[in-house]
Amino acid sequence: VTDDSDPPADRKARDELRNAFRELARERVAARRKARMARRRRALVRSGLTALIALVLGGGIAVGIDAFTADDNRSLGGDAGAPGGVARQNPTDRLAAASTTVDPGGGPPWGLSTYTSQRGQQCVIAARVVNGQLGLISAGKFTPLRKGVPGFCDRLSRNHLIFTVRAYSAGNGGRTLLYGQADREVQRLLLQTSHGPRPIHVMSDGTFLVVVTGVNALHGSRLTATLNGRQRSYRLA
Amino acid sequence: VAARQDLEAFEDLYDEYADRVLAFLARRTLDPEVAFDLMAETFAEAFDHIGRFRGTTDEEGRAWLWTIATHLLIRWRKRGELERRKMTELGISLADLGQEEFERIETLADLQRFKPVLNRALQVLSEDQRRVLQLRIVDERSYDEIAADLGCSNNAVRHHVSRALRQLAVTLGRLGALQEERAPAEPKELIT
Numbered sequence: 001v002t003d004d005s006d007p008p009a010d011r012k013a014r015d016e017l018r019n020a021f022r023e024l025a026r027e028r029v030a031a032r033r034k035a036r037m038a039r040r041r042r043a044l045v046r047s048g049l050t051a052l053i054a055l056v057l058g059g060g061i062a063v064g065i066d067a068f069t070a071d072d073n074r075s076l077g078g079d080a081g082a083p084g085g086v087a088r089q090n091p092t093d094r095l096a097a098a099s100t101t102v103d104p105g106g107g108p109p110w111g112l113s114t115y116t117s118q119r120g121q122q123c124v125i126a127a128r129v130v131n132g133q134l135g136l137i138s139a140g141k142f143t144p145l146r147k148g149v150p151g152f153c154d155r156l157s158r159n160h161l162i163f164t165v166r167a168y169s170a171g172n173g174g175r176t177l178l179y180g181q182a183d184r185e186v187q188r189l190l191l192q193t194s195h196g197p198r199p200i201h202v203m204s205d206g207t208f209l210v211v212v213t214g215v216n217a218l219h220g221s222r223l224t225a226t227l228n229g230r231q232r233s234y235r236l237a
Numbered sequence: 238v239a240a241r242q243d244l245e246a247f248e249d250l251y252d253e254y255a256d257r258v259l260a261f262l263a264r265r266t267l268d269p270e271v272a273f274d275l276m277a278e279t280f281a282e283a284f285d286h287i288g289r290f291r292g293t294t295d296e297e298g299r300a301w302l303w304t305i306a307t308h309l310l311i312r313w314r315k316r317g318e319l320e321r322r323k324m325t326e327l328g329i330s331l332a333d334l335g336q337e338e339f340e341r342i343e344t345l346a347d348l349q350r351f352k353p354v355l356n357r358a359l360q361v362l363s364e365d366q367r368r369v370l371q372l373r374i375v376d377e378r379s380y381d382e383i384a385a386d387l388g389c390s391n392n393a394v395r396h397h398v399s400r401a402l403r404q405l406a407v408t409l410g411r412l413g414a415l416q417e418e419r420a421p422a423e424p425k426e427l428i429t
Binding site: 008009010011012013014016017018020021022024025026028029117118119121123149150151152153154159162164234235 | 243244245247248251252255256259270273277280284325327328329330331332333334335336337338340341392395396
């Protein structure tokens, strides 16, 4: 049983923004460190320590191959239990989206709802689905999302794609959710993790939902969207 | 200053100043959603350009942060619309404000300070706008209570109040009731 507890409601958006900066800072620091290491390696090569470098690189390559062989290249969630992409009105005045997916730990499945914010932005919200209701599990008890709980919002008409990554901590390894909505301009979505690329199934209403085990399971991964034949790539926090 | 040396310390900078910058912007825009967007863009600019900061003291760091916030505020007033240029560039999207967070930012805006000049300012608003601001600011009623009185949803009331406040901000600016001076390195309206 997982615990999906949230930050204080009166600081939720502020804290989410802080977390986004935290992840971005970590990525930049890691990228700088990597670049620094690469520069040092090149300097070592130039100074004639080729044999030592070969030894270090040999170890690195062996580890890399081991990780890549674990890739099964299967399509991640988003297609389980889909009701044919027909959106329907649910009791919280939100449109229940087509995307639902199983929980990797065998718990209640996860689902997605969409709605339009008062500022006219397109919003998505994901949570567990029990008896057709979206909610979260805390201390073993399912609590439906209260009416008005904010989702993730952005301008779909301008960006063609809105998405967010949300992590729920606690028992059973925690869960990381990647979810959002794409418009008709987006032809393909690809999730590139350390195990290689995996296609994301986008439902006919444009929604998609991926659930994986672990709290920061998608940290450092990339979401690549094919948009009118061009590719846009996003780093995931 | 610390965040320039170690980007991972940016989180500490955010924790220390997010609410202060938010209060600074909320008191000038009177709109929690606009203030939050401008605050986010302020920190996004600071994050991306922290390598260009040449100051050596925390005081200079604060002044730099407030300069960015003021610059964005002026640009918003001139253009009348929000830009999320840096947020988009960094790939960060904002969550929608929930009711509790909306009301917390409204508290930071300290709307009660306008009571003395409110009567004059309210004259330029429509009757509906006057009514919701009377209920919210003067009578200090909750959104739920106002929604029940007016027979509409909580979100609709928030929308009406927000629109009326934006109009009020323009009027109060003309009356000189909004602080227009450049923010000091350590702003006076710090929330502690």
